[in-house]
Amino acid sequence: MIDLSAAVIVITGAMAAGKSTVAQRLAERLPRAAHVRGDVFRRMIISGQQEFTPEQATEAMAQLRLRYRLSAATADGYAQSGFTAVIQDVILGPQLADYLALITTRPRFVVVLAPRPEVLQDREEARTKNGYGEWTVESLDYSVRNDTPRLGLWLDNSDQTPDQSVDEILAKLTEARLPD
Template structure:
C-alpha cells in the first residue's frame, strides 16, 4: 500500500526518472516518492559524478568535451544501476539533471520498462528563491534562467511535465502518484514515445 493512501493499491514496479534544473526539488520529491512506494530505491545520479576524486571536470556554460564525456558516463552508470535494481524487483526513482538531447539519450540507455519520465518545471524565479534558501548550492557558473531555457527550449517533451511552483513536495508526489503511471510512460524509440 502507498503510505498515506491506504485505499489505493501500489502502482506496478517501474523506473521513474525525475529531471529538472538544479533546485527544482528533484531530491526532495524523489525521496518522498520512493518512501511512499513498496520495494523502492532512490537513486541519485549525481552520486556517480561525486565518486570521481581526481580528474573530475564539471559542466560549465563553456562545455568541455571531457565534461560531456563524464556526464554521459554518469548517465550510463545511473541507467545500469536503475536496470539492476529494477531487475531485482524494485521501483527505482532516479533523479538527475538531464537536459536537452541527453534526456532522449538517457531514456534510450535505460532498458527497463515501464519507464516513466517526470520533469519538474517550477518557474525560474521560484528556483532562484529556493536556491538562496537551501544549504547546498549547485549552479556554479550557471543561472536558473540559463538552465530553465535549456530545459524548455532544447529538451524533448517526454513524459509528464509539472509546474511545481505553487506545490509542496508532498503535493507534487501526490500528483505523480495520481498521473505518472498513465501519463509519464515512454516506450522504446522504435515504438514511439507516449
C-alpha cells in the same frame, strides 16, 4: 494503478526544482523502491573530475555521459531485482532522450519538474549548497523549457509541497509513462 514493480521512474529538472526531495518522497511511498541519485556517480570521481560547464568541455561531457550510463545501469539493476528505481538527476536538453534510451527496463516513466524561474531563484537562494556554479537559473530554465524534448509528465511544482507533487505524479502516471 499502474504496476510499478520492476519499473524505472526518472525525475529531472533544473537545480533547485525539487528533484531530490520529490524523488525521495516518491520512493518512500512505493512498496519496494530505490532512490538512485545521479550526482553520487559524479562525486565518486576523486581526482580528474571535470565540472560540466556551459562551454561543455570534451572531458566534462565524457564524464557526464559516464555518470548517466552508471545511473541508468544501476536503476536497471534495481528493477531487475523487483524494485522501482526512482532516478533523480539534472538531465536536460537533447540528453534526456539519449539518457532514456540507456534504460532497458520497461515500463519507464519520466517526470520533468518545471517550477517558474522566480521560484527556482528563491529556492536556490534558500539552499545551503550552491549547485549552479557557472550556470544561471535563467540559462537552465531556458534549457528545460526550450531545449528539452516534451517527454513524459511535465509538472509545474512552483506552488506545491513535495508531498503534493508526489500525489500529482502518482495520479498522472499514465502521462509520465514512455512508450515501450
